[in-house]
Amino acid sequence: PAGATPAGGSAGVAPHLVQRDGRHALMVDGAPFLILGAQVHNSSNYPQALDKVWPAVKDIQANTLEVPISWEQVEPVEGRFDFSFVDTLVREARQNKVRLVLLWFGTWKNTSPQYTPAWVKLDNRRFPRMVDQQGKNSYCLSPFGEHTLAADKKAFVAFMSHLKKIDEQQRTVIMVQVQNEVGTFGLVRDFGPKAQAAFEREVPAAVLARKKPPVPGAASGAWRVVYGDYADEYFHAWAIASYIEQIARAGRAVYDLPMVVNNALRDPLEPIAPWKSNFASGGPTYDVIDIYKAAAPSIDIVGPDIYHPESAKVSAHLGQFQRPDNALFVPELGNAAPYARYVYQILGRGAIGVAPFGIDYFDYANFPLGAKSSDKAMVEPFARIYAAFAPMQRQWARWAFEGRTYGVAKGDDLRDQTVAMKGWKAQVSFDQWMFGEREWPGNAKEQPPHAKQPNGGVAIAQIADDEFVLVGQFARVRLDDAEGSGRAQLVSAEQGRFDERGRWVMERRWNGDQVDWGLNFTGNPVVLKVKMGRY
Ligand code: N0T
Known part of the structure; x- marks a missing residue:
């Protein structure tokens, strides 16, 4: 509790993650912090829009808000940056006494380039899309686009430099997510010439050291030789993770905050099999966390976005993403009432935090992933739980770090x-x-x-x-x-x-x-x- 004002204020101590005996804590103002979070809908990242955000944040009693910062909004014209929304957001977060996790929507947002500036979206020559085996463009930007990487990195570094300038004294922003639910739908990897050349080279030693093939392959060699039928997906994961690494590393070099990526999950119970287009290939699914750890050491956490309501699947997801090398953090959780009970299980398991998705009062609801409406009734099931945890949030984070906490949610089988x-x-x-x-x-x-x-x-x-x-x-x-x-x-x-x-x-x-x-x-x-x- 000492020095832990809700909206920040302890100068100098940067938020950071610590690990001990395979357990984790997010240190904020020098002590373990529990993210009782909420994430706004995708288009609530404008100054005026915040008027419909703060009442919902207040009602749900969150201590942390997750908000996108989009590349198109900060760099509408190449090289000219506008961080006025970031300024407004940080100022109002302080007034509302909440911390922030900012989400960098750049090259990939749910795999698509929809949040890139128009000058990126419309210039396929400079910012190439992935191509399939026939040479046909995918919708998805290629992780081998050198100019895309350079431009995204430049914008991200400008953003992190700005954050340092306005927030280093207060630390209202405690974490940054780099891209959103990356990967590619409908195509297992890039087949463009640069990608193909990389695919035929040896698997990097750092990847080999961490990622064993699911069915025995060669100890070293090209991707196909080592990983067989899994090679394309694993290669794509490595390509995207390496791209993210360059952005995250450059950002942390100017302002060192914890960084995370999130994942649109694959089925956690289905036996692991080579990619068959029922999830985004190359995203940080549970089976390639090791590849992300090897290729993107500047990313602290790979987090599951939970939109499977079934209790067996939720338990499986939590088990797959909570690891000695990966703190459990649930960046998104469906905001429908049946998901609320999982907050006990998540925080009881020792997560550093959780955030229901779609917490604002705009007239938009992401049913069937979440609740049918965005109103007081939607936040209420979460609010009750947050209200109970809030007074002991700092203690709980410390107990979790010490391995003293446990949590259960009612199973679909209703059993004891x-x-x-x-x-x-x-x-x-x-x-x-x-x-x-x-x-x-x-x-x-x-x-x-x-x-x-x-x-x-x-x-x-x-x-x-x-x-x-x-x-x-x-x-x-x-x-x-x-x-x-x-x-x-x-x-x-x-x-x-x-x-x-x-x-x-x-x-x-x-x-x-x-x-x-x-x-x-x-x-x-x-x-x-x-x-x-x-x-
Ligand atoms: C999430 C959200 C937002 C079981 C969906 C979930 C957010 C993104 N995507 O409202 O778009 O920005 O991270 C994708 C879930 C896929 C369907 C899972 C069915």
Whole structure:
């Protein structure tokens, strides 16, 4: 908590990532920071538009806002830069007491060049598109376009220099995303002459050292020789990652902020197979994170954009992107109500943060990926959870970094889940009345109104050997010792919150009916501090 003003203000200490024992923290003002984020819709990046952004940010109670900065907007005429929107955004973010993650929409935004300036879009000679085996242009700009890379890099460096000038003292901007959901739809890689020549050269040693072929290939050689049927996709990933690396490295050389890329995910459960055009080839999908790590060391994090509502897929995505060499950060999460429960799972797993996508009050909704409307009802399920985490956000980030946190979300199968902790376990169950057992005659006959809804979630921090902080909704938690000795005793359960100085403030003790049937969380998330013992 010390020195951690919400909108910045601690001069000198640059935000940065730290790693210890395979866990990660985003350090902001010198201490672990939890991104309770929100991302605006794609076209809300203009000064006037922010009037429809801030009310939604306030309602959702985010501490960090993700906003695109587009190449076409900052360099409409080649060589003439206009950062007035960046100025307005940073100023208003400070007034609204939120931090910023800025998204550089340049050469690729969801793979397309739609956010490049017109002088790039319309000059295929200078800024070449990828070509297929027949020499036909793809819509997608080639990662082998030297002039494209030079021009994007120049604009990005100008942007980062400007940020340094206006924000180095305050650090309102805590992270930068380079491009958005890169890759190519409909074409596995570039077949242009430059690309083809590179494809026929040896796989770089840095890639070989990290990326093993899924089916045994040669230990070294050209891409096809080493990676067989996977060679085209892997090569494209390497080409795009190398391009991004040059941009990110040049940007960090002028102003060193953490940098991330995001991914439009491939199916996490489908057996891994050579590319068959059901995802963007060359994007940082889970199977090529190693190639991105090898080719783009200036990128700290590859983050999953989660738009699969199924609980099994969400769990798989989180497992694939949370790695000792890759902090878990969810830059986008669908903003429909069923996604809200995953915030418990994500933050409980020790993510540095999460951001539902499409948080503003413009009359646009990205259903079926997200909610059907952009209004108060859309932000509300997230707001309740953020409100519960907000007072303890700094503690939570520290506990996560120390490996003390756990999280679950109700599965689509509605089944109980067990959380194994140090010396203790928690059994989490759903769809029950607050009183009594599930199978009681009255209870069995009538289900509570929240039953069978995708809504339950719990996050737990084991803050000492026998002490826990729990936050949750629509769930019942029973704590027991790991061995199930039959001697576990609930010593106390306090409902309350942490104050600005990090001290626990008790509101009331739960006892009697409120603990006899487990700890029952309802639709209003609350925070409990629980002590356990043994008799
Ligand atoms: C996201 C957003 C925005 C299961 C979609 C998701 C954002 C971009 N793209 O509203 O465009 O800028 O990063 C693509 C999801 C593909 C469909 C997945 C089906």
